[in-house]
Amino acid sequence: MDQELLLWVRGTGLQIATAVFVLGMSYRVLHLLLLGRKPSLAVARGSEWAGGLRTMWQRSFMLPSLSGRGLFTVIAGYVFHVGFLITLFFLSQHIDLFRAVFGFGWPALPRGVIDIAAVLAIGAMVALLVHRFIDPVKRLLSGFEDFLTWTLSFLPLLTGFMLLRNIGFEYLTLLTLHIASVELLMVVAPFTKLAHMFTTFMARWYNGAVNGFKGINA
Amino acid sequence: MKEHETLEQRLHEQGVSRRSFLKFCAAMATMMALPPGSATAIAAVLAKVKRPSVIWLSFQECTGCTESLTRSHSPTLESLIFDMVSLDYHHTLQAASGHAAEQAREDAMKEFHGQYLLLVDGSIPLKDGGVYSTIAGRTNLDMLQEAAEGAAAIVAVGSCAAFGGLPNAQPNPTGAVAVSDIIKDKPIINISGCPPIPAVITGVLAHYLTFGALPALDDQGRPKAFYGETIHDRCYRRPFYDQGKFAKTFDDEGARNGWCLYELGCKGPTTHNACATTKWNGGAGFPIEAGHGCLGCSEPKFWDVGSFYTPLPAPAADVTAFAQAAALAGAAAAVVLSTADRAKQRRAQRTRQKLTVSDLKGE
Numbered sequence: 001m002d003q004e005l006l007l008w009v010r011g012t013g014l015q016i017a018t019a020v021f022v023l024g025m026s027y028r029v030l031h032l033l034l035l036g037r038k039p040s041l042a043v044a045r046g047s048e049w050a051g052g053l054r055t056m057w058q059r060s061f062m063l064p065s066l067s068g069r070g071l072f073t074v075i076a077g078y079v080f081h082v083g084f085l086i087t088l089f090f091l092s093q094h095i096d097l098f099r100a101v102f103g104f105g106w107p108a109l110p111r112g113v114i115d116i117a118a119v120l121a122i123g124a125m126v127a128l129l130v131h132r133f134i135d136p137v138k139r140l141l142s143g144f145e146d147f148l149t150w151t152l153s154f155l156p157l158l159t160g161f162m163l164l165r166n167i168g169f170e171y172l173t174l175l176t177l178h179i180a181s182v183e184l185l186m187v188v189a190p191f192t193k194l195a196h197m198f199t200t201f202m203a204r205w206y207n208g209a210v211n212g213f214k215g216i217n218a
Numbered sequence: 219m220k221e222h223e224t225l226e227q228r229l230h231e232q233g234v235s236r237r238s239f240l241k242f243c244a245a246m247a248t249m250m251a252l253p254p255g256s257a258t259a260i261a262a263v264l265a266k267v268k269r270p271s272v273i274w275l276s277f278q279e280c281t282g283c284t285e286s287l288t289r290s291h292s293p294t295l296e297s298l299i300f301d302m303v304s305l306d307y308h309h310t311l312q313a314a315s316g317h318a319a320e321q322a323r324e325d326a327m328k329e330f331h332g333q334y335l336l337l338v339d340g341s342i343p344l345k346d347g348g349v350y351s352t353i354a355g356r357t358n359l360d361m362l363q364e365a366a367e368g369a370a371a372i373v374a375v376g377s378c379a380a381f382g383g384l385p386n387a388q389p390n391p392t393g394a395v396a397v398s399d400i401i402k403d404k405p406i407i408n409i410s411g412c413p414p415i416p417a418v419i420t421g422v423l424a425h426y427l428t429f430g431a432l433p434a435l436d437d438q439g440r441p442k443a444f445y446g447e448t449i450h451d452r453c454y455r456r457p458f459y460d461q462g463k464f465a466k467t468f469d470d471e472g473a474r475n476g477w478c479l480y481e482l483g484c485k486g487p488t489t490h491n492a493c494a495t496t497k498w499n500g501g502a503g504f505p506i507e508a509g510h511g512c513l514g515c516s517e518p519k520f521w522d523v524g525s526f527y528t529p530l531p532a533p534a535a536d537v538t539a540f541a542q543a544a545a546l547a548g549a550a551a552a553v554v555l556s557t558a559d560r561a562k563q564r565r566a567q568r569t570r571q572k573l574t575v576s577d578l579k580g581e
Contacts, residue, residue: 002438003514006488007523011535018537019544026548027555034556092462093531096481100532111462171448171487175530 006172009179017183024190029198044213051212052205059204072131076124083121084153087114087160111164118161125154149194155181226265239265246424249417249496250433250443263428270427271326271334273365274308277358278351278385278394279340283376284310286413303335303423309353320354327368335426336369338362338397341378341385345393362400371405371432372397375419377515380408380439387521398439407432408439410491412515417496418444438518440490449486449512452494455479473509483527484511491516 088094092108099105129150132138159178162168169177189195229239243264244257252260276284288311305311306326307319314322326334340358343350348357366372374397377383385394398406409419422441425433433441450456458464458478465472465479478484486494489512493504505512511527514520524534 003488003517003519003523007519007534010524010533014533015535015537015540019540021544022541023544023548023551026545027552030549030552031556034552035559092464092481093529096529097531097533100528101537108462111460114462166451171450175488 003172006176006179009176009183013180013183017186021186021190025195025198028190028195029202032199032202040213042213045215046212046217048209048213051216052207052209055208055211056201056204073128076128076131080121080124080128083117083119083124084157086117087121087157090114091160091164115161115164118157118164122154122157122161125150125157145192148188149192152181152185152188153194156185224265225267225269228269243424246421249421249492250425250441260424260428264424267427269304271330272303272305272337273323273326273334273369274305274311274337274339275358275361275365276309277338277340277342277362277379278392279376279378280384281310283339283413284308287375287416287419306334317354323365327365331368333370334368335423336365336372337375338372338379339375341382341394341396342400343385343392343394345391350392359400362397366401366404369404371407371426372401373419373422374398374406374408374410374439376414377410377412377518377520380410381518383412384521386519405432406439407435407441410438410440410445410516410518412513412520414516415444415492415496415498418492436490438490440516444492444496445490445516447490447492449489449491449494449506450484453486453506454494455506468509479506479509479511481529482511483525483529485514485517485520485523485526485530486512487530489514489517 086109090109091114092111095105095108132142132146132150156178159174159181163171163174163178168174185194189197226239240257240261243261247254247257247260274284304326307323309319312319312322340351342348342358342362344359348359351358353361374380378385378394379397382390382394382396382399385392386396396408398408407422409422411418418441421444422433425441425443433443436442436445438445450459453459455476455478458476459480463472463475463477464481465475465477466481467473468482473479480487484506486506493512494506497504497507513526514523517523524532528534
């Protein structure tokens with residue numbers, strides 16, 4: 001790895017990845033919104049907004065015992081997502097990036113917390129992959145896209161942790177690989193199930209709003 | 219031509235004791251991470267070695283490399299051993315000028331053909347026939363090719379000679395290139411840095427004189443003994459990096475406490491050099507000890523890899539404009555495609571044939 005490659009991933013590569021990511025995501029989200037719904041002629045028996053917001057909130061804190069997907073999947077899924085988001089938004093190096101792009105930043109979490117979050121997220125991802133192979137139902141349901149998105153989400157975490165803890169390769173190599181892996185994720189995300197990073201809450205609101213309109217208290 | 223007497227004789231004449239000489243050899247062996255016994259081996263060889271002829275060519279450069287070598291350590295043994303080579307041609311240091319100077323170079327090249335060391339500082343301009351830098355009416359390219367032909371090895375001193383350096387920075391108006399871009403058939407050792415550390419060049423010369431071969435080099439042609447680790451790996455502020463304690467400005471509490479300068483744009487993590495261990499000005503310190511981040515001067519393209527004050531994670535180019543244009547394009551695509559969807563839906567509704575009883579009967 002050399003400096004010019006690092007410069008490329010920090011410059012041109014990032015520009016390309018950002019452009020594809022923003023283009024893809026704005027297309028996906030707006031296209032979904034523009035699909036629209038036929039106006040319902042029925043008399044509303046409850047508020048769409050109240051139902052929508054309530055579901056967005058409730059589904060984020062579903063109790064494992066209420067989940068039909070099994071305790072392991074729910075817990076490992078939460079551990080991964082929380083760990084991932086903590087490392088993404090509260091590592092000081094990432095905040096440097098956000099500050100450089102958006103012009104503002106926020107306080108970072110201590111490095112020890114980040115380490116724990118990253119290790120938990122990596123562990124959860126590995127456990128989920130193993131479970132995907134062991135569990136007959138999951139194995140049946142898994143396809144190429146599942147393994148692709150797993151790999152693309154895993155690589156930034158792994159290279160990032162190695163970079164932070166100086167494991168395996170040189171800083172220059174790992175930084176280049178880390179940024180490149182994130183860019184790969186950004187390019188692919190809008191066109192795979194990873195688009196859920198923007199559409200999940202829209203979908204939850206939609207479900208809640210339909211129920212809310214009908215007056216269902218769920 | 220000067221008599222090429224042995225190093226030991228010269229040192230003795232200059233009042234340098236055997237003890238000091240051995241200390242120097244031990245320091246060199248330590249710096250290059252050679253086995254413990256090699257100090258005496260170095261001493262034995264160096265004592266007998268005849269001063270090799272050295273031709274120093276200065277091209278598109280600022281003389282900073284020469285200043286670094288001649289001034290900063292004076293009058294230590296490093297500078298003395300520098301005296302111990304027969305420097306037969308060097309713009310800045312030689313007494314002769316004009317035709318006499320060029321004559322000295324030509325004489326040395328002839329007499330020590332195939333044996334002399336060629337040291338080069340500065341980049342070589344290639345654009346417009348190389349007219350942007352000439353010496354005695356000859357282009358740098360011409361002079362380098364001629365001098366390289368009879369050289370035993372070439373030492374590219376400083377980032378300009380090693381990688382193109384500042385003259386090579388965008389838009390590179392003179393078409394400046396490094397020595398290794400031109401000379402392909404000679405061993406080349408890159409001692410990069412802007413300027414390089416004086417002890418590094420004396421170390422490399424001592425190695426060459428002792429073993430008669432170039433030291434192990436990294437993928438950038440730099441001696442691994444000095445460029446094998448990053449500034450960050452050996453930085454005394456490294457514990458603060460690992461703890462996530464960063465100075466946010468050059469005069470905040472973190473800066474006063476000596477915390478890591480990463481967020482102020484320090485390029486230590488991606489820069490290979492010996493500053494953090496060998497240090498500058500006779501061991502007085504190095505830039506990070508003075509409170510300023512590493513600029514990455516010993517790496518290729520260090521002028522072009524973003525601002526000195528941009529942290530490493532920050533983008534090296536503007537991404538906002540790309541993001542805005544992409545958002546508009548994505549939105550436009552969504553509008554166009556959903557309009558098409560709706561048109562298709564309406565068309566389907568218009569042309570839809572209603573199910574009749576006869577359809578159900580299968581008639």
